[in-house]
Amino acid sequence: AILAQELWLSFRTMSALGGYLCAAVSVLFFGSNFAVVAKYDAGDGMLFQLVLCLGIWFTGLCVMVPRNPAFYPIAMIGGVIWCSGNCLTVYIIRQIGLGPGLVTWGTTALIIGWVTGFFGLFGLQSDQPCLEKPWLNVLGLGFALLALAGSTLIRKTAPLKPPLLVGPGGEPEDMPTSDSFLERPTAAKGRAKGILASLIAGTCYGLNFLPSTWIQQHVKGASQDGLDYVFNQFCGILAASMLYFLIYCAWKGNKPQVNPEIMLPGFVSGVMWAIAQSCWFVANDIRGQRNYLLLLIYFVLAAISCGCIVASRKSSCA
Secondary structure, three states: OHHHHHHHHHHHOOOHHHHHHHHHHHHHHHOOOOHHHOOOOOOOOHHHHHHHHHHHHHHHHHHHOOOOOOOOHHHHHHHHHHHHHHOOHHHHHHHHOHHHHHHHHHHHHHHHHHHHHHHOOOOOOOOHHHOOOHHHHHHHHHHHHHHHHHHOOOOOOOOOOOOOEEOOOOOEEOOOOOOOOOOOOOHHHHHHHHHHHHHHHHHHHHHOOHHHHHHHHHOOOOOOOHHHHHHHHHHHHHHHHHHHHHHHHHHOOOOOOEOHHHHHHHHHHHHHHHHHHHHHHHHOOOOOHHHHHHHHHHHHHHHHHHHHHHHHOOHHHO
């Protein structure tokens, strides 16, 4: 543990380089953590989100043990906010697909994060004094808006295999179609609901760093190392996830929809997300040029990728 801590401190001394590398890891894992569960049916998503959050909390525990940071319950609020949006992910994927959902909620999250940082909302310090070229920062936001607009044109494809669930008695059963939450609406209506849910989830994702950032800026003696708030936030994620799952079980008459195949992939997905989130905590410590340069690079790629996906479709398949 001591050796790992020393290696980490040496890595952090590279400041900007470390921030860019951590941002790259975040982009990679944020964009792929749901891929490991894409071929499994997650039911209505409530069990999946619980298993995913268990993976997140376990990873946070591994980050916390060698560091032993102070615990700030306020930082748990960020986890609760994030988990509230995460409960919508399965519904979003069913309505508009994994790719469009990722682009929409991810881009929305970055836009919300940009607005709160640029204007200093919710009591945070504005990032504007740290910007050498504010116009480039705003240009990055413009590319984000283009990426978000392009994502609404991507169409969801049909599932490859029928859902597989396990009923209360352990017998296989198909996904019920009478449940209003999962009922297949018309294409236009379903897409509209999916996009709206993506915007709500993205807003939650974009606000999840606010509590920890507020603590760093307003609590005297608080650590300025983002990793010291990882476990705080992940405890909030697990607490909210368990509460939502218990409410869901009560609403379903203690008969939750369960697919045993989702357990291990869901946990792995949570670990991948937690690694990405931890790296993003580190990237947020790097100020100055990375604010607008990283936004510019990311959103250019996002906008181009959306355009390529849309342009690749045959008109007969729209």
